[in-house]
Amino acid sequence: MSILIIGAGPAGTRAAEVLVSAGLRPIVIDEAPENGGRIYQRQPAGFRRDPRTLYGFEAAKARAIHDVFDQLRPSIDFRPRTLAWNLRQGVIDTICDGKASAVPFAQTILCTGAMDRAVPLPGWTLPGVFTLGGSQIALKAQGCAIGAKVAFLGTGPLLYLVAYQYARAGAQVTAVLDTTPFAVKAAQAFGLMRGGATFAKGLYYIAWLRARGIRIAEGVTPMAIEGSDRVELVSWRDARGTNHEAAVDAVAIGFGLKPEAQLADLAGVPFDFDPVQHNWVPRKDPSGRTSVGGVFLAGDGGGIRGADLAEAAGARAAWAVLAARGLAADARAVARLDATLAAGASFRAALERAFPFPAKLAADMADETILCRCEVITAGELRAAANEALAMLSPSEVNRAKALTRVGMGRCQGRVCGAAAAEVLAAALSCPAEQVGRLRGQPPVKPIPILPAEAA
Amino acid sequence: MRLQRLAETDRAAVSFVLDGTPVAALEGDSLLTAILAHDGYLRVSEFGDGLRAGFCLMGACQDCWVNVEGGGRVRACTTPLTGGMRVSRRIVQP
Numbered sequence: 001m002s003i004l005i006i007g008a009g010p011a012g013t014r015a016a017e018v019l020v021s022a023g024l025r026p027i028v029i030d031e032a033p034e035n036g037g038r039i040y041q042r043q044p045a046g047f048r049r050d051p052r053t054l055y056g057f058e059a060a061k062a063r064a065i066h067d068v069f070d071q072l073r074p075s076i077d078f079r080p081r082t083l084a085w086n087l088r089q090g091v092i093d094t095i096c097d098g099k100a101s102a103v104p105f106a107q108t109i110l111c112t113g114a115m116d117r118a119v120p121l122p123g124w125t126l127p128g129v130f131t132l133g134g135s136q137i138a139l140k141a142q143g144c145a146i147g148a149k150v151a152f153l154g155t156g157p158l159l160y161l162v163a164y165q166y167a168r169a170g171a172q173v174t175a176v177l178d179t180t181p182f183a184v185k186a187a188q189a190f191g192l193m194r195g196g197a198t199f200a201k202g203l204y205y206i207a208w209l210r211a212r213g214i215r216i217a218e219g220v221t222p223m224a225i226e227g228s229d230r231v232e233l234v235s236w237r238d239a240r241g242t243n244h245e246a247a248v249d250a251v252a253i254g255f256g257l258k259p260e261a262q263l264a265d266l267a268g269v270p271f272d273f274d275p276v277q278h279n280w281v282p283r284k285d286p287s288g289r290t291s292v293g294g295v296f297l298a299g300d301g302g303g304i305r306g307a308d309l310a311e312a313a314g315a316r317a318a319w320a321v322l323a324a325r326g327l328a329a330d331a332r333a334v335a336r337l338d339a340t341l342a343a344g345a346s347f348r349a350a351l352e353r354a355f356p357f358p359a360k361l362a363a364d365m366a367d368e369t370i371l372c373r374c375e376v377i378t379a380g381e382l383r384a385a386a387n388e389a390l391a392m393l394s395p396s397e398v399n400r401a402k403a404l405t406r407v408g409m410g411r412c413q414g415r416v417c418g419a420a421a422a423e424v425l426a427a428a429l430s431c432p433a434e435q436v437g438r439l440r441g442q443p444p445v446k447p448i449p450i451l452p453a454e455a456a
Numbered sequence: 457m458r459l460q461r462l463a464e465t466d467r468a469a470v471s472f473v474l475d476g477t478p479v480a481a482l483e484g485d486s487l488l489t490a491i492l493a494h495d496g497y498l499r500v501s502e503f504g505d506g507l508r509a510g511f512c513l514m515g516a517c518q519d520c521w522v523n524v525e526g527g528g529r530v531r532a533c534t535t536p537l538t539g540g541m542r543v544s545r546r547i548v549q550p
Contacts, residue, residue: 127509128457134513
């Protein structure tokens, strides 16, 4: 019976490597046309930038992941351009170029990655507002900047990294606006130093931007993105309470990452609220094994830990799969991976604390702000539903709110607005965010064409 | 807003048709890049709140759907441009 790896990023690549070394031939599925995942995304054929230009300090890692994958190709069943849209008992439903296929598995390692976590702002649906990750993809995969004058707004390591990459590539970076005050980051300095080179790179990006006179503001409160049919202006309040604005034609926003864990959800893996990363995370043991037989997790899809630990977690989960199949493990390799994962955890926690999700910004969003961009539901509509629930003394959580207001019912399934919707609802109900729960995943996890029944 | 081409600009030119008008783009462009490098939006929100130009660029947000003749509704960010493609940004009722 097959082993199915979902996602050909750093976690999926290292998982495949271990399985192939044990003489197995895993099926590797990825929605993208090429391997590498989002972080080490390969540019299309005909593009000629070198790895150093594309991946900066991570060039060696990107190249290593690409090389390993290229060597594995003859030994794996790689299915690119393939969406895994459902997970049932022992079967993953896929679709590739309009052709559906049900793929049975004995074990699956879900390496489904992450996406940007957003906080809706007035004007965030305007053309010219993109996620930080999306802005990075525009540059990396297409050689484009999202606009001629770009503001970077949000928090997290990606904020400074992408601003730096844009400025280096020749884009005009108008401002970098971080919602986290400097003092919050400074308080984590000790923990961050355990990250060694990763921490040093982060400091380098900030110093590089400052040295070029690029405006960096910390502890800001974003106010609005304005424009009639495109972005024209971004405004914010600084830590002292003074209002500012800047003329821009594009804004990249992002407030950390959240796991793309829909398949784990469909598998029936229980989720826990992780208070440090402020995310709902599918439950797994340190090897990546879940309580659902045959389902393993690795990489950011199983909780945000970054690309380096994704590699280790991918390999570790593959060893767990081998154990599940009754095959011998290389005890030393496993011990080394366990040590790497354990050592990385404290740095990751410091990083999450250094760039906390601005839950209050989400909870306080104005009534008229569009919360759910798929269905165009405002924060006020969600609050009204919450108040109604309070008045009727009926229990309320996000899935109920979704049924009442359509928040999160659109075609992204609440990927984009879910985190912020939970904050708005929790604030309206005066309870902690984890108490209102999380939007449940539904198949198909992404829209698919309606197929004749015999094709499915 | 228009996407600004900063690198890889010496690729071969390809043309496609956007809302009935021929538009020049480059080989290797995604449909999203080809459209947004030319004109700053991808679709009109069906709820009347204005224009949209995508958001995540990684196939997650589903806010970049356009209509391709013979191909139906596609996600512009993950669809490679091919020469001669005929693309419409008008609302098409499903």
